[in-house]
Amino acid sequence: MRAAAQHVLLESRFIKVPLVGGEPGSGRIQSFLIQWTDSIADIEVVHVPVDFLAETADGQLIVEIAIPGLPATAPLDRVERLEVPALVVTLPNPARIHGWADLRQCVLHSVENKSWLVPFAKAQQRSPSLPHKEWHAPSTPGAADKASSLWTSPLVFADNAFYRQLNHAEQLEVLQKQMALPCDQWPAEVDIEVCGEDAFNVDRRGWQADAFSHFVLPAGTDSVACEVAFSDVLRYLSERYWVEPDCEKAARMAVFYYLQGLVVRGALLPFIEDIEEPIYLVAATMTPVAADDLRWTAKATLSASQLRVLSVQAGLKVPIELVQELLESFDDCHPSVPVGEYAVTLARKLDAPPRSVLAFLRDAGLVVEGPPGPASAAQETLF
Known part of the structure; x- marks a missing residue:
């Protein structure tokens, strides 16, 4: 739930917040909108882990996600001592969230469930913004010089969970972008008949194109040999498609035989021939003569x-x-x-x-x- 809320903030780039120091309206809480272009999730700010940090036109903003029954990422008093504007968003019980629309409403639009830990206006007067070099606290001696503040999202799980919520037509659009081809021009490598192919609850061309475009295509033009591990492919597909508990063995079998099929077609090369956890190399240098x-x-x-x-x-x-x-x-x-x-x-x-x-x-x-x-x-x- 926390990862999904972070994903909503990263993608939407705005949040509605209660007004600081304003007079409440008749029967409703006055609010205003905060927007940003740069943001990052799950990082450390001066050795304090925070859920979300955004760079707005009026300075930096920390957003902490509170979920009933779960501990906070860091004690709120530690976050408060940073003296950076900090907003706490309290989500309802997860059982009351029935989809992305409910989650967006709670995270982005509702103000009743939000409170200022460090008010936006007061914090601007109390201290300047933290330098970017302090955003990522080095974990080992000498790491400070290598630390970077790249604006990237580490929420791979949230991305996969978001993809899993899409309908078949929306998933097809994503796959056609990943393959850089319309589905009627996909190669035979993404249409291999295998045992257990129905375990992912989609046509085999869907999950095979997903795996092929994620693990094989990007490495096919790389001059360095790239490894493809069976366990990584299985984990990736299991996060992106609904697999019933009684179909988990079938999904494992389907991935195993699909990778073997890619070996037969020359797209992969056996590297570590372990029966349980085989690893392959992308056959980037095996392109046939024109x-x-x-x-x-x-x-x-x-x-x-x-x-x-x-x-x-x-x-x-x-x-x-x-x-x-x-x-x-x-x-x-x-x-x-x-x-x-x-x-x-x-x-x-x-x-x-x-x-x-x-x-x-x-x-x-x-x-x-x-x-x-x-x-x-x-x-x-x-x-």
Whole structure:
């Protein structure tokens, strides 16, 4: 509840507060609005942990969240001794909060549940704002020089909980931004059939795209090998999707087999092959050669055994009706179209990414790197 309230403050960037030193109105408490552009949550101000700190046009503001039955982040007398304007927001019993609308009303708009620990106006007269370097108290000797006051939100859990509250259409919008592609153009790596795939209560393309865009895509262009731990992926998805208690084992199985599926497709590499807690590396350096750099082998031959073994290795499911076509296409010959065009066509038939088809063609020795030679060019003309 505290993390959710902090998330509301970080996203909304305003709060309605009771008037300091003003005369109460008839039947209501006079109030005014405080707004800010910079804010941070869960930090230490001169060794005192506070729930929320904002930089407003009129100075700094501390907001402490009080929840019935739970201790405060820090004793309020310690917060008061900072002599920085401090507001205490008391939330109702969590059982009375039925959604984000109720929480926003309590945190942002209601004034009856708010009180000044250090009034805004008085604090401005008593002391200047704290220097930014004091906002993050160093935890170890020598850390002061490295401490920073970056305006970032550490509330990953709150972000995941917020995502979980969205409806399917809103979640899809988020995923399309993370994938940087509309859903009808998502790659085959986010549509892998696995055991237990319904444990997350969404279509498998949803949770797989979420995991792929969060763990694999950002690292795919990094020159440094990035690790993807099974436990991290499972924890991430469990925080973002509703998993019933009796489906937890199914969710664990689904994540395990999905990561194995990414290994088969070349997106991940096994790193620590622990049955319980495997760790993988993002295959950033395993990008296949572009189709423009490949040419057909002069006498391309594909056997049934090669097709069976290499198609599985490349993550391709070849329907029985395409087996004979492929074998005949590479019986001491090759298709008349360029390698890239053929790869795209075959990928469409197999519902697979073109790079998987190119990997299959290379492993089978049907294509080689380099520009076509005179003989190869003449052969293509014949076809």
